[in-house]
Amino acid sequence: MGGLALAAPWLLLALAALPALWWLLRVTPPAARRVRFPALRLLMGLQPREETAARTPWWLLALRLSIAALLIVGLADPVVNPPERLHGDGPLVLVIDTGWPAGATWGDTRAAARRWLDRAARSGKRVVVLPTARAAPDTPPGASRALDPAAARERVNALEPHPWPAELAAVREAVDALDFDGAATAVWLSDGVDAAGSRELAVALQRLGGLTVHRPAPTRRAKLLAPPDTGDPSFTVTLHRAGTGAPETVPVVARGADGRPVSTARARFAPDAATARATFDLPLALRNRVRRVAVRDAGTAGGITVLDPRWRRQRVGIAAARDAGRPLISAPYYLERAVRPFAQTRRAPLDELLDATPDVLILPDAGRLPADQRERLRAHIRDGGVAIRFAGPDLAAALAERENGQGKGLFPVPLRGGGRNMGGAMTWDDPARIAAFPDSGSLAGLTPPADVRVRKQVLARPGPAVSERTWARLGDGTPLVTGAREGDGWLVLVHTAADASWSDLPLSGTFVRILRRVSQLGAGTAERGGGTLPPHRLLDGFGELVPPYGAARALPTDADPPPLGPAHPPGLYGRGGGTHAHNLAPAVAAPEPLDDLPDGVTVAGLDGRDARHLGPWLIAAALALWLLDALAAMALRGALPRAGAAVLALGLVTLGAAPAPAQDTTAFAQKAAEATRLGYVETGVANVDRTARRGLAALSRTLARRTSVEPAEPMGVRLGRDPVVVFPMLYWPISRRQGALSEDAAAALRRFLDSGGTLVIDLREAAPGALGGDSPSARALRRLTRAVSIPPLVPVDSEHVLTKTFYLLQSFPGRTTGGRVWVEDTERTGSEVASVIIGANDWAGAWARDDSGEPLHAVTPGGSRQRELAYRVGVNLVMYALTGTYKADQVHVGAILERLEQ
Amino acid sequence: MTPTPRQRAERAGAGLPPLLLAAERVAAGVAPGVHGRRRVGSGETFWQYREYAAGDPASTIDWRRSARGDRLFVRQTEWEAAQCVWLWRDASPSMAWRSSETPPLKRERAEVLLLALASLLIRGGERVALFGTGARPSADRNTLPRLAALLDGSSGEAADLPPPRPVARHAQTVFVGDFLTNPEATLARMRTFAGQGVRGHLIQVLDPAEWELPYRGRVRFEGTEDEGAWLAPRAEGLRPAYRARIAEHTEALRAAARRVGWGFTRHRTDRPATAALLTVYHALSAARGRA
Helix, strand or coil: CCCEEECCHHHHHHHHHHHHHHHHHHHCCCCCEEEECCCHHHHCCCCCCCCCCCCCCHHHHHHHHHHHHHHHHHHCCEEECCCCCCCCCCCEEEEECCCHHHHHHHHHHHHHHHHHHHHHHHHCCCEEEEECCCCECCECCCCCCCECHHHHHHHHHHCCCCCCCCCHHHHHHHHHCCCCCCCEEEEEECCCECCCCHHHHHHHHHHHEEEEEECCCHHHCCCEEECCCCCCCCEEEEEECCCCCCCEEEEEEEECCCCCEEEEEEEEECCCCCEEEEEECCCHHHHCCCCEEEECCCCCHHHEEECCHHHCCEEEEEECCCCCCCCCCCHHHHHHHHHCCCEEEEEECHHHHHHHCCCEEEEECCCCCCHHHHHHHHHHHHCCCEEEEEECHHHHHHHHHHHHHCCCCCCCCCEEEEEEECCCCCCCCCCECECCCCCCCCCCCCCCCCCCCECEEEEECCCCCHHHHEEEEECCCCEEEEEEEECCEEEEEEEEECCCCCECHHHCHHHHHHHHHHHHHCCCCCCCCCCEECEEEEECCCCCEECCCCCCCCEECCCCCCCCCCCCCCEEECCCCCCEEECHHHHCCCCCECCCCCCCCEEECCCCCCCEECHHHHHHHHHHHHHHHHHHHHHHCCCCCHHHHHHHHHHHHHHHCCCCHHHHHHHHHHHHHCCCEEEEECCCCHHHHHHHHHHHHHHHHHHHHHCCCCCEEEEEECCCCCCCCCCCEEEEECCCCCCCCCHHHHHHHHHHHHCCCEEEEECCCCCCCCCCCCCHHHHHHHHHCCCCCCCCEEECCCCCHHHCCCCCCCCCCCCCCCCCCEEECHHHHCCCCCCEEEECCCHHHHHCECCCCCECCCCCCCCHHHHHHHHHHHHHHHHHHHHCCHHHHHHHHHHHHHHHHC | CCCCHHHHHHHHHHCCCCCCCCCCCCCCCCCCCCCEEEEECCCCCEEEEEECCCCCCHHHECHHHHCCCCCCEEEEEEEECCCEEEEEECCCHHHCCCCCCCCCCHHHHHHHHHHHHHHHHHHCCCEEEECCCCCCCECCCCHHHHHHHHHHHCCCCCCCCCCCCCCCCCCEEEEEECCCCCHHHHHHHHHHHHHCCCEEEEEEEECHHHHHCCCCCCEEEECCCCCCEEEECCHHHHHHHHHHHHHHHHHHHHHHHHHCCCEEEEEECCCCHHHHHHHHHHHHHHHHHHC
């Protein structure tokens, strides 16, 4: 297919009328606008300077002619890649795969079907549509009547892939039953996966006329995902592909009950391998949350496998002391080895296990249980736990004892006192074999092992319930495994010991299988044996879990799973928590490529170029040009507001602008928060800010050198613009020249104090009583903090924590001495740490050093001792801001020491 | 709520000091007002002392001043007189027009100017009257509302120029209109007034479109007063010629006004009314300065 064709070529004749249109347009000038104008007298008789355009301008003429031409050509409906005609006089027989692999390439399949229908429509042929999978339980796939192409198109659009296999044999019968004259064109839109009877179908189709098989490229064919082996400790899924040849890596996603991904693994196909495995490395808690595993973007029911509780690794508790005497031949050892493949085990005394509430509780040879333990165990079982008891010498002894006392034990069936020996020196019986497992019990379907001999057992007291509660028997009919429902859980008794002393059973594989089967009882697995499971969530043809649809029926549980089909689509069955997974993977064979086709069949891919109709686009273009023409006509009459164009241009320009300040703030907060930093309030007075920055930088270096606090470079904060809450301590030098705080700035300070920040205010003026007095700094402070609620203050006394957070200090000198330090009165405000500290000694001035490490300002009265003390004040301040009052305990150290001495 | 023309007029005039008209030649017998004539005359404000001359009435001697010296002094007061100002605006259909939604109607703007001027004059103590209504000039508090009412009521007349009625000698006139008629006719009419010794001022109110001719393309212009129609195939081609013509027209009007010694002001409705008011104020002040 290719090229260009016209659907209605005769319409092009209308193009001949274009010259007439041209002439008409040329002589008709545009209509005049009417305007009332008072100064008409002045206007009358004026001659324009240039020649009037009494005729339509040439470009408008060209525009209108092209509109007409576009319309005519558009109506003639040119088609790119026009569909070819079909040969032969019979109908088109369209076989479309709708089995489970079809979902992977359904879009292409449908497009290919559409292309064939286009060809049929162009050739005027009827179409027989044949889906290959059944849509309803009782109607095998069959052929439609010979439909006209439009009806066939509807029919094809209504088709959808199903999550069950195709039935090619039934399709072949339908093909054989077709009856028409002449040679048909047969087309099979295959999913590329071989199925039983595909060659026969191809032969039958070929007999109708020529057969063309479309199949997708090998990498796009559906893959089949097999669920992990329930016994496999690792969580590994197997992926099958149709055909080999190229290496391929397929991502596989494990999802939880809510559909969220839990983990992702990759299945890598070696070039010659048709299967690949993907292992999920998951902790048990996560692994138990996996409810389905799916190939990413598989699009088929084969690409997803749903899991039921059988795949959950259970927690199995084995009630036994941790240090058994003979670890390698004791019962707990056998049990651990048997259970480990499918569950996580834990060995502990019964009391501890009951606290941990494992899914399954195994009691190997527990004799008489204390009454309280028995009741706890019973309650545990009633709440849904499974308890598996094993017989043994202790149990036998307890039974013998009880024979006299007539006590009642916790057993599924009443037991007789004492045990039974077979095959011993003193017995006549041979050791017994295990008989076939009864069909009604939970162990139904297991194969009885031929080589297992049971030499000793405890016996059930005959009664009406015993038979139905017996899940496994010995050859002589005595029960070997009995189980009974207790509340929501199960109580199971194995009538022989869990070690090899009474029987060979613990040495056989049957032991493992019995334990696994029984363990699954406790995990919400839908009850086996009788009854049916209603559909819960089903897979559709595209591998999506959807509510039950169509003719889905309940899944019988007593026999092998029924074949997949409309009655039993794959998915989850069961009600409530107990679900049963019905998957494609074990039921259908691993996919094989569809290669075995008879000679003479045309094989093609699914891709192809669709016929594209240009007509609507041409007509749309004509419409757009017509709009343009209307605008041009308005412009010619002067009616087009020039402002419109300006607004448009303005809008385009403003699109480029973008807000930036928010980003700025975030960047600041990020930078400030990435390390512990000291912050200072930028006053806007250059030398004060510089001193504060250098002072805090020097203090930060001192802190890093002397303490475990290692602050990063200090940062200046513009109150109200930058976020301050990220700083533990904010230093604020008061300057008379600082402008009043804005509303935002005051709010930021309030937030800072409320969120536990420490604000250190430095009046930088060593006047005694500077705070309360009328000094310029105090006035400035009052002016600046008018909108901030400063808590009540007290002067720092010699007992205050500030004097001992790191260094022991008597005074708080800075560049000057003598100024008092005031702190929030924490006794009155009730806060742990003072949020406001007000000093007056210009601490930052004493701290500040230049780049070469020399002090920036002289201190008065002077001396290196004073500067050193100033740094100690700074260290104490920062320590106080960071650690709070924990050093307050030091207050009591004297008393403690005194007490110690006594 | 849109303000009434009167409100707008008072608002426009609020920023200016009371407008004092200069009178060149004022006949005796004009009603006295607060208008100082900067010359000796009858009034209440002290003007100057003059040495007694024979013939002065004895009652004019200021005895208190004379007692301070040997000679006798006569106390003279400044001559104060009120002026009559006759106002007129063009109410023809051509004034009830605007080119777009933005500028006001030309007539609206003319009335605003008129009332603003009247408001200023009354505050200056002048007496005003609407020309052609027959009302007597007055300067009391009710004059302005009455003027506004008269303006509202007299929309029927369609004269392009003020009717040639006799006006009291030495009165002032202010004529507001578009004066799109022949400048010769306007000059002739002004002459009839000037012949009576009346001074005046013309304010030409034009819409911006009448000034710019902003139209494009094929336009059929229709008159507002049954002048007919004119089809312009390309209006933008007419623009330079039209602009030259309207400028010429305005210049002719200005020249005509100058010939009779009147003032002339041009005003566009897209400019604030205050601007025109200021211009007229300056023109009238200039006239005073010449006095």
